Amino acid sequence: MNDKTLEIRDLRARIVGGDxxxxxxxxxxxxxxxxxxxxxxxxxxxxxAKIIAGDPQYExxxxxxxxxxxxxxxxEPDERARAGLYLAFQYPVEVPGVSxxxxxxxxxxxxxxxxxxxxxxxxxxxxxxxxxxxxxDESILERNLHEGFSGGEKKRSExxxxxxxxxxxxxxxxxxxxxxxxxxxxVSQGVNAARGPDFGCLVITHYQRLLNYxxxxxxxxxxxxxxxxxxxxxxxxxxxxxxxxxxxETYAPAAAQ
Amino acid sequence: MSELNAAHPDAAKLEGMQHTKxxxxxxxxxxxxxxxxxxxxxxxxxxxxxxxEPDWMLKFRLRALEIAEKKGRPKWGPDLSELNFDDIYFxxxxxxxxxxxxxxxxxxxxVRKTYQRLGVPEAEQRVLAGVGAQYESEMVYHKLxxxxxRLGVIFLDTDTGxxxxxxxxxxxxxxxxxxxDNYFAAINSAVWSGGSFVYVPEGVEVPVPLQAYFLxxxxxxxxxxxxxxxxxxxxxxxYIEGCTAPAYTTNSFHSGVIEIxxxxxxxxxxxxxxxxxxxxxxxxxxxxxxYKDASMGWLDGNLGSKVTMKYPSCYLLEEGAHGxxxxxxxxxxxxxxxAGSKMIHAAPHTTSSVVSKSISKGSGRASYRGxxxxxxxxxxxxxxxxxxxxLLDEEARTDTYxxxxxxxxxxxxxxxxxxxxxxxxxxxxxxxxxxxxxxAMALIVRGFLDPVAKELPLEYAVExxxxxxxxxxxxxx
Numbered sequence: 001m002n003d004k005t006l007e008i009r010d011l012r013a014r015i016v017g018g019d020x021x022x023x024x025x026x027x028x029x030x031x032x033x034x035x036x037x038x039x040x041x042x043x044x045x046x047x048x049a050k051i052i053a054g055d056p057q058y059e060x061x062x063x064x065x066x067x068x069x070x071x072x073x074x075x076e077p078d079e080r081a082r083a084g085l086y087l088a089f090q091y092p093v094e095v096p097g098v099s100x101x102x103x104x105x106x107x108x109x110x111x112x113x114x115x116x117x118x119x120x121x122x123x124x125x126x127x128x129x130x131x132x133x134x135x136x137d138e139s140i141l142e143r144n145l146h147e148g149f150s151g152g153e154k155k156r157s158e159x160x161x162x163x164x165x166x167x168x169x170x171x172x173x174x175x176x177x178x179x180x181x182x183x184x185x186x187v188s189q190g191v192n193a194a195r196g197p198d199f200g201c202l203v204i205t206h207y208q209r210l211l212n213y214x215x216x217x218x219x220x221x222x223x224x225x226x227x228x229x230x231x232x233x234x235x236x237x238x239x240x241x242x243x244x245x246x247x248x249e250t251y252a253p254a255a256a257q
Numbered sequence: 258m259s260e261l262n263a264a265h266p267d268a269a270k271l272e273g274m275q276h277t278k279x280x281x282x283x284x285x286x287x288x289x290x291x292x293x294x295x296x297x298x299x300x301x302x303x304x305x306x307x308x309x310e311p312d313w314m315l316k317f318r319l320r321a322l323e324i325a326e327k328k329g330r331p332k333w334g335p336d337l338s339e340l341n342f343d344d345i346y347f348x349x350x351x352x353x354x355x356x357x358x359x360x361x362x363x364x365x366x367x368v369r370k371t372y373q374r375l376g377v378p379e380a381e382q383r384v385l386a387g388v389g390a391q392y393e394s395e396m397v398y399h400k401l402x403x404x405x406x407r408l409g410v411i412f413l414d415t416d417t418g419x420x421x422x423x424x425x426x427x428x429x430x431x432x433x434x435x436x437x438d439n440y441f442a443a444i445n446s447a448v449w450s451g452g453s454f455v456y457v458p459e460g461v462e463v464p465v466p467l468q469a470y471f472l473x474x475x476x477x478x479x480x481x482x483x484x485x486x487x488x489x490x491x492x493x494x495x496y497i498e499g500c501t502a503p504a505y506t507t508n509s510f511h512s513g514v515i516e517i518x519x520x521x522x523x524x525x526x527x528x529x530x531x532x533x534x535x536x537x538x539x540x541x542x543x544x545x546x547x548y549k550d551a552s553m554g555w556l557d558g559n560l561g562s563k564v565t566m567k568y569p570s571c572y573l574l575e576e577g578a579h580g581x582x583x584x585x586x587x588x589x590x591x592x593x594x595x596a597g598s599k600m601i602h603a604a605p606h607t608t609s610s611v612v613s614k615s616i617s618k619g620s621g622r623a624s625y626r627g628x629x630x631x632x633x634x635x636x637x638x639x640x641x642x643x644x645x646x647x648l649l650d651e652e653a654r655t656d657t658y659x660x661x662x663x664x665x666x667x668x669x670x671x672x673x674x675x676x677x678x679x680x681x682x683x684x685x686x687x688x689x690x691x692x693x694x695x696x697a698m699a700l701i702v703r704g705f706l707d708p709v710a711k712e713l714p715l716e717y718a719v720e721x722x723x724x725x726x727x728x729x730x731x732x733x734x
């Protein structure tokens with residue numbers, strides 16, 4: 001496999017001590033491409049996102065996650081982040097008393113060698129650019145991380161962080177859920193700004209709507225803990241029209257039972 | 258002096274301070290005078306004699322000793338059974354304080370490293386470490402000193418204050434915290450030494466905080482310091498007891514008394530962040546009398562020590578007086594921080610506000626003990642208390658003991674308490690942004706303390722943050 005990819009190989013996982021949720025997921029996102037991951041509720045999409053990020057609530061029981069050829073399974077979440085992975089959370093937590101600017105400075109410095117902290121001008125340059133990309137006011141940077149944020153603001157903050165931290169691969173976990181059309185446009189604009197040859201992205205969504213704004217190179221469909229089909233962007237449209245039952249019956253009659 | 262063997266016997270008490278078991282810490286024999294162990298009338302007489310004090314002070318000390326003997330130790334609060342006076346030196350001759358060494362090189366490497374990591378200015382490091390060397394950046398101090406003198410501000414160590422301003426001293430000394438007040442105040446009154454004496458004249462605003470470490474007298478950070486601060490009408494100033502590094506003491510008992518008088522319309526703030534070594538019993542009385550339309554603010558940070566009992570208080574004596582306490586307590590393994598506040602509303606339209614933040618980790622225990630008292634006739638008094646506790650793990654413990662006594666119908670008193678646990682989801686979230694687990698935890702803790710920390714001058718806030726990071730190191734199993 002191309003070493004410039006994020007590859008999920010036959011991944012099996014469960015909540016620690018619970019039933020298996022991922023039952024052999026295969027998926028490859030090359031750098032430079034944006035892929036969508038669609039599927040009905042409970043198919044394991046969000047679980048996959050959290051496991052890639054290293055959520056300790058889950059345990060991997062088989063398979064592998066390869067970041068440009070290197071397994072990340074033994075890595076802590078922070079090591080994965082520093083290696084270039086990013087997860088935009090479906091439900092970002094609040095961290096009272098910690099300003100976004102302060103937090104991002106720490107996060108950026110965590111990626112740099114000790115004693116080589118980011119310069120003030122460079123840092124603010126990055127922040128200003130990202131804020132502008134999201135049609136946001138700079139005052140947002142002084143607000144505490146997600147404290148008192150609306151659902152839409154939280155999602156926007158996840159994309160702001162993505163723009164500032166510049167990961168090689170990002171997973172967006174239902175970033176569109178709970179957003180009105182205007183917010184959706186802004187968030188999509190942010191993601192599109194990050195697109196480029198050095199950026200790979202897996203956009204997890206339940207609905208096709210988001211994909212009008214973030215046009216994917218490929219669409220994967222996940223049902224019952226497996227990716228059952230992969231196709232071009234038109235697959236998302238078809239799915240939207242025909243529904244998940246159709247995709248189950250067509251691609252995974254066994255899973256439909 | 259037979260107790261001063263080649264390897265200093267008290268060095269063992271430093272254990273826990275830097276998680277290092279062995280110190281090769283040597284003191285020459287016959288280095289300083291100190292009293293024998295234990296608290297006796299002879300010790301008290303000797304202290305007064307050596308200081309060359311006026312007769313009234315000797316009488317005051319002896320009376321205080323009698324009061325202490327009569328009172329006995331408090332029967333409430335943390336366990337003090339391990340505090341044995343027979344093991345304590347109650348007086349060590351000034352400038353040759355116990356634990357004093359004559360050069361920076363004799364301070365254990367670990368302690369020096371900690372100071373450096375904390376970014377404590379070298380001058381302050383030396384004082385904290387008990388090095389009797391002269392202050393090197395005297396230029397800065399002298400410039401400030403000239404400014405204070407021009408404004409008529411008195412800022413001296415307490416012993417010098419007594420010598421140079423005997424009348425002013427006598428007028429206010431022990432009027433806020435008399436020896437009868439409590440057992441530890443009585444002990445302090447009998448054996449006090451050092452501390453700061455501050456007088457800011459009418460209408461004077463001091464733009465730069467008065468920082469105790471400027472006094473740089475070895476005795477200033479003593480075991481039984483006695484600080485007396487007087488804000489004349491309309492004055493405005495901020496006093497900082499800078500002591501954020503582990504106060505390097507071989508003594509295991511610290512009992513200070515801080516007295517503040519806020520005269521009409523004055524605005525006084527007292528800030529201290531203390532980090533005693535983990536063997537110390539830290540039992541302090543801090544109180545302010547607040548007169549008409551005056552405002553008093555305590556900012557009190559308690560880290561380190563074995564046991565701390567400390568309840569900064571404001572006696573709001575005249576109409577429009579305002580009192581504030583912002584406090585932080587951080588209890589780690591083996592520590593008990595029993596901290597809080599007292600707000601006594603004795604006049605109409607007095608207001609008070611308390612924000613207390615505590616953190617407990619491991620077998621550490623943080624308690625909030627607070628009293629709000631509204632006297633009859635203190636019409637329309639208002640008080641609001643908010644205490645938030647954060648538990649870092651399953652074992653950690655927190656308690657809240659709010660005492661509220663209201664004898665006035667028109668009073669308005671609010672009390673809010675929250676307890677939260679360090680949230681796994683928050684830690685995971687921060688880690689996915691590249692922060693290590695202990696960095697993530699430290700950041701959450703700093704965020705929790707932010708409402709208090711942001712009231713500190715920047716350099717102290719920075720030090721507090723570093724200190725918290727140090728406390729959090731090794732939190733991850």
